[in-house]
Amino acid sequence: MTEPGVIKHMDSTEITPQQLAAIHKYTRRPLEAEELYVFKVNLCDNEVDRDGERFTIQSLYRLADLFVGKTGIFDHNPKGDNQTARIFEAQVVADPGRITSAGETYHCLCAWAYMVRSQKNADLILEIDGGIKKEVSVSCAVSQRICSICGANRLTQPCSHQPGADYETPTGTQKCHILLEEPTDAYEWSFVAIPAQPQAGVTKAHLPIFGEEAQAGEVLKAIRQGETSLSQTQAAVLCRYLDGLEELAKAGENYLETLRKEYVRLSGAALPSLEGEVARQICEKMTVAQLEHCNRAMEEASQRRKPVSLQLGGDWEESSSDGNRNFKI
Ligand SMILES: [Zn+2]
Known part of the structure; x- marks a missing residue:
């Protein structure tokens, strides 16, 4: 100094x-x-x-x-x-x-x-x-x-x-x-x-x-190529990069959990006899894309089932004989 x-x-x-x-x-x-x-x-x-x-x-x-x-x-x-x-x-x-x-x-x-x-x-x-x-x-x-x-x-x-x-x-x-x-x-x-x-x-x-992401990429490349010793700076760069990924992973996990809860709720409305626990087990194995797709489909189906009641706010009942719907307002 x-x-x-x-x-x-x-x-x-x-x-x-x-x-x-x-x-x-x-x-x-x-x-x-x-x-x-x-x-x-x-x-x-x-x-x-x-x-x-x-x-x-x-x-x-x-x-x-x-x-x-x-x-x-x-x-x-x-x-x-x-x-x-x-x-x-x-x-x-x-x-x-x-x-x-x-x-x-x-x-x-x-x-x-x-x-x-x-x-x-x-x-x-x-x-x-x-x-x-x-x-x-x-x-x-x-x-x-x-x-x-x-x-x-x-x-x-x-x-x-x-x-x-x-x-x-x-x-x-x-x-x-x-x-x-x-x-x-x-x-x-x-x-x-x-x-x-x-x-x-x-x-x-x-x-x-x-530029740190690029630096971390270089360090990872070196490790994949068999490099086993890292400088203090390289280690620090890598740790910060991993910390960042960890935070992103947490955000992703939260999003996945939101999708699963939504899946259980929507499938319960669509299929009242389906047990919540079973729905939960099904969605545990689904990917984000599959969950998003199913949730969207169930949401759309539920919108189609009760359009007028949503618009008018009245009670509705479905005729079991001919499938026509009668509305009580
Ligand atoms: Zn301290």
Whole structure:
């Protein structure tokens, strides 16, 4: 870990030769300072956020490396060609006068981004200069989510502690929070409109992560090909992927149970002498598609049987001799 830098006070219209050189790594031709707009964004810090999570100082340093070169988008127009900015420099800045709620010196990950000035982004630049656009959300992947109370990595070892709740520890009462450690990738950052985010600060998207499904696919492929050792990151990716599948499986199971209950109810109405328990046993063996099909068919049949009574709300009786229906209203 290197020492934190000093806070730079920078006018967005002034671009230093060092900054220009850093930007030129990303441009096809060396652009003049007048063609560029440079601004500073605070990406994230080590304060506990409203989700009860925080980056460790070490994570901020790692993210500083990962975010250089990453593009940012503006929430109202993510596809706008001229509405993107790229980070060309990032630095962790410490504020010794400020202590976080977790008792650490406040550290912030500051980044400098550039945009190529154009007519289309003139308004946007004005908004950034005017401080209207200043809250940023970041999207990144971390391989460790550590419980501050028991030290468990909750990605692989869930614990019962709830972020935000107080717990008695040998060193006194502590509020549980999650430490986000070992960032493995940074995906993007974006400006969020202040009115939509009244609680100023960082909104992050650690999980689920863009591209993680593809990563998990690669890990699975390697395992199928006989790979038996996984790196910590690969294992974490796989665990998150499995957690996601588990959640989906639960939702699927709930849906199946709803279909089975519906099957028992509808078959009871269609065939009153059929025992509920038997209907239940029949549908246990049916697939989702078969259940959906049967339920739909029984529903339609029951609609056909009593159309008028449903429309008029009257009692009805069926003539046993000729099949004609007589209605009493
Ligand atoms: Zn815990």
